[in-house]
Amino acid sequence: MLKILRNHPHFNIQPFFEWEFKVLPIMVNWFTKATIFVDASSGERINKTKLSTIYDFIKEFPMLYIEPVTRKEIAECTALEEKVHGDELEEIRQRKARAWRRL
Numbered sequence: 001m002l003k004i005l006r007n008h009p010h011f012n013i014q015p016f017f018e019w020e021f022k023v024l025p026i027m028v029n030w031f032t033k034a035t036i037f038v039d040a041s042s043g044e045r046i047n048k049t050k051l052s053t054i055y056d057f058i059k060e061f062p063m064l065y066i067e068p069v070t071r072k073e074i075a076e077c078t079a080l081e082e083k084v085h086g087d088e089l090e091e092i093r094q095r096k097a098r099a100w101r102r103l
Contacts, residue, residue: 001030001033001034001037002038002042005031005034005045006042009045009049010049010052011049011052011053013027013053013056014060017057017060017061020061021057021061024054024057027050027053028050031049031050031053034046035047070099070102073095073096073099074096074099077092077093077095077096077099078096080092081093
């Protein structure tokens with residue numbers, strides 16, 4: 001594990017894309033385990049590789065990530081609309097409209 005991470009600063013994760021996000025938690029866990037066995041500077045490099053890997057997954061499947069996050073934001077705005085009045089209500093409605101446009 002450590003030999004692979006030391007010699008390959010960027011992972012080619014494209015072969016894992018066929019499983020979409022199912023393999024992402026496994027990869028993150030793998031990187032986390034690797035940081036236990038190294039010093040601080042190597043751990044920082046492994047964390048950068050982990051973030052790069054997560055970014056590659058999100059870049060490849062943006063709708064699998066963006067849609068749930070956007071729907072959560074819309075739900076939060078709807079809950080706030082019921083509690084707020086006046087100028088704040090209009091601001092929340094505008095935020096909600098922007099979120100709907102992203103879908």
